[in-house]
Amino acid sequence: MAKLNFGGVEEEVVTREEFPLEKAREILSDQTIAVIGYGVQGPGQAMNMRDNGLNVIVGQRKGKTFDKAVADGWVPGETLFEIEEALAKGTIICYLLSDAAQIELWPTVKKHLTPGKSLYFSHGFGITYKEKTGIVPPADVDVFLTAPKGSGTSLRRLFVAGKGLNSSFAVYQDATGNARNKCIAMGIGVGSGYLFETNFYNEVTSDLTGERGTLMGCIQGIFAAQYEVLRANGHSPSEAFNETVEELTQSLMPLVAENGMDWMYANCSTTAQRGALDWWKPFRDATKPVFEKLYESVKSQNEAEISITRNSQSDYREKLEIELAELRDSEMWRAGKTVRSLRPENA
Template sequence: MRTYFDMSIEPASILGRRVAVMGFGAQGRAHALNLRDSGVEVVVGLRRESSSRGACQELGLPVQTPARAASSSDVVVMLVPDQAQPDLYRETLAESMKEGSALVFAHGYSIHFKHIDPRADLDVLMVAPLGIGDQVRALYEAGRGVPALLALHQNASGEARDLGLGYAWANGHGRAGIFETTFRDETETDLFAEQAVLCGGLTHLISAAFDTLVDAGYPEELAYFGCLHEVKLIADLVHQRGIAGMRKSISSTAEFGDYSRGPRIINEESRHAMREILEEVRDGRFDRELSAEAETGFPALREGRSAAQAHPIEAVGERLRAMMPWLSEK
């Protein structure tokens, strides 16, 4: 993949442009502060009733309504939830964005699944951080950065790539690496990874293993520590050293169990399910299901949340984490 670093980026492509950051949530806060600290003129676009207005003002960030912020800026960054983006574009940005300005996304969902059909005069690009908002900000402040994916959807000005690289530079991504991809590949791999591994796979693996131990008569505390608490230790090692590197830090007993038992958990049936899940992402079935869910007020999401909250792993976890309050410190 084509990869860029700070040394090959011309910051002038972003300096001197006014950037309107739509939303002040996980990513919005990090991008607004990082860009501001990199010398970019930033305004935050928030609804009149937004509870984030005070926080922005305390941090010295100017706030305007989304329409005013967009109409006075050269770049608009879409950092509201993916499901809110189509209405924000259709009802506000489509008519308020300046002629020839740029629309930047942090995830390709709305464009790839055609929920937004941007005006032809706009540059439309993506700078997708490979990390949560807190990391994007904390690593920037530490002089480091999270890597990011860059993609172009419309290059009306012919300068969209330079702008995307400048934006990524200002957000600290050029310190780690900026990988050029497409909206399609970013969206499909991101959805698949969160469904198969990061969210769907991991949480169900943990809960099922916890249930197995508790059903067999073991104390919930032991099941919690073994199947949930210690995930972080292994995840940190995998993150820092890769899977083979992690295995160098575990006992031979654990490593033997890994090779001999792991394939019974992730077996041909699991791999078949992964291929099906990927196909549902690629052929649009997942997007249609999510859109129908959103239109009806997220009933399945609410049901899933209640069921998960009622699972015994939550009560024991709350009790054990209260004994280690430093776990929730940032």
């Protein structure tokens, strides 16, 4: 493993240089990788592994998602099967359904986890909260995860562009003595940039915090707050949206991703620089208590309980649509739709 220095803290990571694709192919050469679920992570991971020369099949129920898999080049009866048939054929079971769906399907999956097989996750939820989910793998199978730090869509887009999305990896159970190598090989196979080690508990607690925090929940909250303040003070929807969202996502964040926030501060106007330096700490101090409350809710398993209970309700999809409509129909995101349509590439 390569040693990297993160601001004085050393960490060992796995890079493509020390663990090249050829090595991953060799380790997985005798494996049939069955991707169960073709929703959020499934398409990106499955197609990346296929393009990387691994032996991949997809298990998916008939319907729109099955048809999407066909459109992506998976061939019914050859590389695309009903879930149970894929489970029977697979030696590495990639369990990429939603957390709620994993709970529902677990009795079926468990039947096919014969000795020597591997169970692969991209999230620590099912295993970490096994008392709530009932997901307890047999002792004679390997259990590990690779968790790309982004959506399956981003994973695929970066792969096609010749880049990679960083991923965490963890081994929960090593029944064969080769779980770690298979885990890292899978991480390389799905198109990771580099891999950093974690455990199932840390993966799920950081992931649930991030999703509810700066990745989605917090960012929507601060977008809405700034937009509403600007509109309340007479700014037009176009001005409010551009100053709140468009400039950040289209101009600043790509540069931050390339060079870091310190570089951004050093390379903006002196007026913007002074304001950003003066205000970032008050924003940190205002939001840190919320993050602490959020982390405690994750740590206490309250967030897991909410997810399992609500996401398993029979009318979940109907309720979800109402909540999503609140976002979609808000003035800010209606303004966003109009602004996006006016970008030069969409004109």
